[in-house]
Amino acid sequence: xxxxxxxxxxxxxxxxxxxxxxxxxxxxxxxxxxxxxxxxxxxxxxxxxxxxxxxxxxxxxxxxxxxxxxxxxxxxxxxxxxxxxxxxxxxxxxxxxxxxxxxxxxxxxxxxxxxxxxxxxxxxxxxxxxxxxxxxxxxxxxxxxxxxxxxxxxxxxxxxxxxxxxxxxxxxxxxxxxxxxxxxxxxxxxxxxxxxxxxxxxxxxxxxxxxxxxxxxxxxxxxxxxxxxxxxxxxxxxxxxxxxxxxxxxxxxxxxxxxxxxxxxxxxxxxxxxxxxxxxxxxxxxxxxxxxxxxxxxxxxxxxxxxxxxxxxxxxxxxxxxxxxxxxxxxxxxxxxxxxxxxxxxxxxxxxxxxxxxxxxxxxxxxxxxxxxxxxxxxxxxxxxxxxxxxxxxxxxxxxxxxxxxxxxxxxxxxxxxxxxxxxxxxxxxxxxxxxxxxxxxxxxxxxxxxxxxxxxxxxxxxxxxxxxxxxxxxxxxxxxxxxxxxxxxxxxxxxxx
Amino acid sequence: xxxxxxxxxxxxxxxxxxxxxxxxxxxxxxxxxxxxxxxxxxxxxxxxxxxxxxxxxxxxxxxxxxxxxxxxxxxxxxxxxxxxxxxxxxxxxxxxxxxxxxxxxxxxxxxxxxxxxxxxxxxxxxxxxxxxxxxxxxxxxxxxxxxxxxxxxxxxxxxxxxxxxxxxxxxxxxxxxxxxxxxxxxxxxxxxxxxxxxxxxxxxxxxxxxxxxxxxxxxxxxxxxxxxxxxxxxxxxxxxxxxxxxxxxxxxxxxxxxxxxxxxxxxxxxxxxxxxxxxxxxxxxxxxxxxxxxxxxxxxxxxxxxxxxxxxxxxxxxxxxxxxxxxxxxxxxxxxxxxxxxxxxxxxxxxxxxxxxxxxxxxxxxxxxxxxxxxxxxxxxxxxxxxxxxxxxxxxxxxxxxxxxxxxxxxxxxxxxxxxxxxxxxxxxxxxxxxxxxxxxxxxxxxxxxxxxxxxxxxxxxxxxxxxxxxxxxxxxxxxxxxxxx
Numbered sequence: 001x002x003x004x005x006x007x008x009x010x011x012x013x014x015x016x017x018x019x020x021x022x023x024x025x026x027x028x029x030x031x032x033x034x035x036x037x038x039x040x041x042x043x044x045x046x047x048x049x050x051x052x053x054x055x056x057x058x059x060x061x062x063x064x065x066x067x068x069x070x071x072x073x074x075x076x077x078x079x080x081x082x083x084x085x086x087x088x089x090x091x092x093x094x095x096x097x098x099x100x101x102x103x104x105x106x107x108x109x110x111x112x113x114x115x116x117x118x119x120x121x122x123x124x125x126x127x128x129x130x131x132x133x134x135x136x137x138x139x140x141x142x143x144x145x146x147x148x149x150x151x152x153x154x155x156x157x158x159x160x161x162x163x164x165x166x167x168x169x170x171x172x173x174x175x176x177x178x179x180x181x182x183x184x185x186x187x188x189x190x191x192x193x194x195x196x197x198x199x200x201x202x203x204x205x206x207x208x209x210x211x212x213x214x215x216x217x218x219x220x221x222x223x224x225x226x227x228x229x230x231x232x233x234x235x236x237x238x239x240x241x242x243x244x245x246x247x248x249x250x251x252x253x254x255x256x257x258x259x260x261x262x263x264x265x266x267x268x269x270x271x272x273x274x275x276x277x278x279x280x281x282x283x284x285x286x287x288x289x290x291x292x293x294x295x296x297x298x299x300x301x302x303x304x305x306x307x308x309x310x311x312x313x314x315x316x317x318x319x320x321x322x323x324x325x326x327x328x329x330x331x332x333x334x335x336x337x338x339x340x341x342x343x344x345x346x347x348x349x350x351x352x353x354x355x356x357x358x359x360x361x362x363x364x365x366x367x368x369x370x371x372x373x374x375x376x377x378x379x380x381x382x383x384x385x386x387x388x389x390x391x392x393x394x395x396x397x398x399x400x401x402x403x404x405x406x407x408x409x410x411x412x413x414x415x416x417x418x419x420x421x422x423x424x425x426x427x428x429x430x431x432x433x434x435x436x437x438x439x440x441x442x443x444x445x446x447x448x449x450x451x452x453x454x455x456x457x458x459x460x461x462x463x464x465x466x467x468x469x470x471x472x473x474x475x476x477x478x479x480x481x482x483x484x485x486x487x488x489x490x491x492x493x494x495x496x497x498x
Numbered sequence: 499x500x501x502x503x504x505x506x507x508x509x510x511x512x513x514x515x516x517x518x519x520x521x522x523x524x525x526x527x528x529x530x531x532x533x534x535x536x537x538x539x540x541x542x543x544x545x546x547x548x549x550x551x552x553x554x555x556x557x558x559x560x561x562x563x564x565x566x567x568x569x570x571x572x573x574x575x576x577x578x579x580x581x582x583x584x585x586x587x588x589x590x591x592x593x594x595x596x597x598x599x600x601x602x603x604x605x606x607x608x609x610x611x612x613x614x615x616x617x618x619x620x621x622x623x624x625x626x627x628x629x630x631x632x633x634x635x636x637x638x639x640x641x642x643x644x645x646x647x648x649x650x651x652x653x654x655x656x657x658x659x660x661x662x663x664x665x666x667x668x669x670x671x672x673x674x675x676x677x678x679x680x681x682x683x684x685x686x687x688x689x690x691x692x693x694x695x696x697x698x699x700x701x702x703x704x705x706x707x708x709x710x711x712x713x714x715x716x717x718x719x720x721x722x723x724x725x726x727x728x729x730x731x732x733x734x735x736x737x738x739x740x741x742x743x744x745x746x747x748x749x750x751x752x753x754x755x756x757x758x759x760x761x762x763x764x765x766x767x768x769x770x771x772x773x774x775x776x777x778x779x780x781x782x783x784x785x786x787x788x789x790x791x792x793x794x795x796x797x798x799x800x801x802x803x804x805x806x807x808x809x810x811x812x813x814x815x816x817x818x819x820x821x822x823x824x825x826x827x828x829x830x831x832x833x834x835x836x837x838x839x840x841x842x843x844x845x846x847x848x849x850x851x852x853x854x855x856x857x858x859x860x861x862x863x864x865x866x867x868x869x870x871x872x873x874x875x876x877x878x879x880x881x882x883x884x885x886x887x888x889x890x891x892x893x894x895x896x897x898x899x900x901x902x903x904x905x906x907x908x909x910x911x912x913x914x915x916x917x918x919x920x921x922x923x924x925x926x927x928x929x930x931x932x933x934x935x936x937x938x939x940x941x942x943x944x945x946x947x948x949x950x951x952x953x954x955x956x957x958x959x960x961x962x963x964x965x966x967x968x969x970x971x972x973x974x975x976x977x978x979x980x981x982x983x984x
Contacts, residue, residue: 048826049820049825050826051587051592051821053697054696086815086816088840093824095816290865290868292868295813296701296704
């Protein structure tokens with residue numbers, strides 16, 4: 001038997017994502033939605049489940065739900081119903097959560113993800129194919145509060161309850177079990193998060209708990225068309241944890257199956273330190289949530305006209321943008337995938353490309369060099385001092401041969417941190433590439449004299465040593481020679497066709 | 499001048515024969531005397547009420563009357579919150595609760611110039627029809643203190659019947675205003691579902707609960723309803739219609755009005771002969787005033803009580819989940835874990851009837867039983883609405899007894915909840931169908947008041963009140979007072 005369980009079993013994965021909606025106030029109360037306030041500061045009697053209070057739907061969420069529905073090619077249901085999910089927990093003030101059950105606001109859609117071609121591994125830049133993942137449904141619900149068990153965090157022993165989060169509006173987005181690996185699962189999450197941010201439905205910040213994921217995982221023998229028994233891993237709060245938990249669960253289930261055992265339906269937790277999943281509770285003693293339509297609320301009716309108004313207002317989505325970038329600018333898929341990860345990055349690219357009139361160069365600068373600078377600083381593109389026009393002028397200087405790529409790369413961190421005009425910086429620091437043929441010829445002559453073997457090869461028609469010779473000239477020039485001119489003179493002087 | 503009625507108080511205030519402060523002072527005395535003896539009043543806010551009355555008197559001197567309720571004392575059933583005041587729902591679990599916010603009724607009454615005197619006794623969380631299920635002890639019927647007041651709004655009914663206040667508010671989930679009004683010989687009205695805001699009403703069964711007034715006359719009920727009705731954006735089930743103009747509808751004219759008598763109310767599910775006789779007498783009175791009587795059918799009547807108890811208990815089981823000892827209210831002490839805290843706080847905090855209904859409701863919502871009970875009940879509810887839609891094609895109002903019998907002795911039904919539930923046969927349909935209903939005193943049986951119930955089309959409170967008022971113009975049942983009245 002092979003050591004890799006994936007040779008024998010095919011994982012079947014579906015994800016449930018809870019994403020906080022971008023609203024000023026809560027789903028059913030006028031209390032503000034804020035992060036980081038003092039505990040129980042952002043609450044209204046409604047959020048506290050005081051006797052006699054009633055929920056009133058925050059109408060802002062209707063437009064957001066429609067947007068999500070349209071962006072995921074789903075049906076926006078013209079009638080949906082709020083239901084009570086009944087269970088006791090101290091951070092659930094009413095003893096029930098208002099959610100949607102039999103009639104959700106959004107159903108039957110899909111999104112596309114990019115997954116590596118089989119065998120090409122997980123490496124960045126690997127060849128990818130597009131895969132369509134079904135979205136079963138998305139429904140509106142209110143978040144619960146937080147129970148704080150940590151003695152260090154709370155003033156005294158015991159459990160403390162913070163209800164700031166209670167009543168924050170959520171969309172729970174449920175995928176079909178169409179995902180077949182941990183990599184596909186995280187690709188789905190990234191794609192979904194990107195969509196949510198594009199359409200400004202959610203900031204989907206995982207660190208703030210605005211984007212949380214439960215994963216349903218089962219295995220089946222390769223070639224089988226039936227689903228195995230699934231388990232649900234709760235509360236995965238980072239991409240790494242989603243991948244780690246799914247991989248750990250695949251190993252756990254495959255070991256049970258290899259031993260001839262049966263998978264028990266269960267709710268699982270993920271132990272990040274040990275990178276293992278463990279059973280929290282078996283589904284046999286499944287909670288009975290006693291769902292029923294909330295009599296305090298009326299059905300949510302959405303008219304077709306409103307859906308069309310929202311549709312007309314919908315921004316270009318990542319997949320559409322990507323297609324357009326590929327066609328309009330002739331960019332490769334790997335690059336466009338990076339450029340469209342956020343609307344801000346894509347906009348930055350387009351502004352920059354327009355300003356420098358060199359879209360391919362702009363794409364490469366942004367997808368490689370700038371992205372690296374941003375990642376190192378953990379910044380979004382609009383959180384730096386670098387303006388698209390400034391990057392465009394940097395690129396133009398390189399394209400014109402006035403600045404070497406090397407010098408340009410050296411200027412970039414400063415532009416990101418402090419901003420500035422690249423041309424002025426170049427001139428101030430004397431970085432402008434030397435295009436004076438006299439100077440260049442002098443350096444070229446010296447290098448040709450000292451590297452007979454390489455020169456001989458080039459003369460014989462081999463272009464490879466040219467790069468080496470170029471490097472030598474640039475070194476002699478202190479990195480400031482116009483590389484186009486250097487190359488031209490090298491060839492002319494060695495092959496004598498000049 | 500009859501200062502025990504709202505109309506009498508209004509006339510006396512208008513004639514400067516009495517001030518609001520004087521009315522409040524005498525109401526406080528009466529509340530502490532008869533009110534306490536009858537178990538009607540569970541909390542008074544004397545200082546605040548006197549201050550409010552002084553304010554009302556000042557407005558009156560300045561000629562700035564807010565409504566016909568200006569300066570008149572009122573008590574609220576103890577399930578309507580007022581900021582800074584206790585609300586207990588007659589339950590141990592809320593014995594220490596003080597509301598941090600104003601309910602819609604406190605606001606509306608204040609805006610109308612009425613003076614909130616205090617809180618009236620009730621069955622715990624409005625569950626019951628005797629006002630015996632109260633942590634404060636039972637309320638007593640002013641007509642015979644060995645008998646029940648009916649319920650669950652028994653304290654509010656007594657407040658008016660015994661002349662403590664000229665009007666009061668109750669809540670009606672399955673008859674909890676109309677039945678105690680019938681037992682205590684006063685007018686009690688349940689408006690159309692959604693007419694009066696439920697903001698600040700502690701929920702028993704959200705799809706059935708509706709607030710309404712107790713008064714002596716239909717005219718007074720019209721004044722109160724005008725003040726408390728109307729859209730409230732804080733209640734999603736509140737109807738968009740503004741408060742109706744009701745007093746102008748009280749023409750005294752019922753010529754050509756079609757009164758439907760459901761055969762099921764008079765034959766198959768018959769009431770006590772003495773009750774039926776009083777109601778038939780009242781119908782004859784209306785006929786002699788020009789109304790026409792038609793027989794109508796409400797074929798799903800045999801199912802309304804069970805349907806009601808499935809819907810009401812299901813909603814209650816969820817509505818009462820918030821009383822968990824975590825944020826407010828009673829919390830059991832010396833518990834070893836969360837589970838025990840929940841179990842003991844709720845076991846110690848809730849009374850028998852409330853526990854019974856929470857258990858029933860939890861059961862009917864459970865997986866495996868939901869379709870057979872809750873879903874089925876919702877389907878029957880639709881059929882009951884259909885019964886009334888058809889009946890109202892043939893008639894303008896439906897008339898019958900409010901309750902099958904007159905007030906019975908305290909303690910008589912404590913161990914037989916099913917027989918009590920069955921008594922709700924005439925009242926629960928209005929809640930299931932969302933219709934307005936009113937109980938009007940129409941005679942006596944065994945020395946106890948009998949109530950006639952008038953049901954109307956949705957939002958047609960005007961016709962109900964017109965019929966009730968026309969009846970009261972021709973009769974004096976509403977002017978009879980129990981022994982010991984002021």
